[in-house]
Amino acid sequence: MAKKKSFPLRIDPKLYDVLQAWAKDEFRSVNSHVEYLLRQAAKEAGRLPKSQDKKMDTD
Template sequence: MPSKDKKAFPLRLDPDVHRALEKWAADEFRSVNAHIEFLLREALRKAGRLKPDRPPAAGEAEERE
């Protein structure tokens, strides 16, 4: 999805949650922002609330259960 189509908004996170996300994102070679989007897309797909309308981006091809 081109960046011009992305919706920007502020997100407040508990510092411990943010630290855990930073570490997890680094382990996956992603930015925190990209990792949050990855996790949200994965959860939305699993819940049947987001149709796979595009090929997976780099790093999304591998399903992790």
Template sequence: MSKRKAFPLRINPKLYEVLERWAADELRSVNGQIEFLLREAAVRAGRWPGAGHSQEDKEV
């Protein structure tokens, strides 16, 4: 597994509750859900290098 960059994130408590429920529905941690959503947005925006071509793209 690749190294992860840790950083603090301030987020609206209501948004966190939504993310918490969403993550539980998809059997992910909140951190994993946020990373998944950000990666998907980066792919859709064409900003993720080699989108869909490497194993690292699929890690959550």
């Protein structure tokens, strides 16, 4: 598996609380849930190459 890119993210505390509760409902960490949501948005926007899109579905 490729190493993941790490970067700081500043986020409104109220939005973080929403994400934290949502992640808990989905049995994910906040980090994993944010990555999941970004991946879904990139797919819907047609921004992921097809090979990457299929690979990410199995992650």
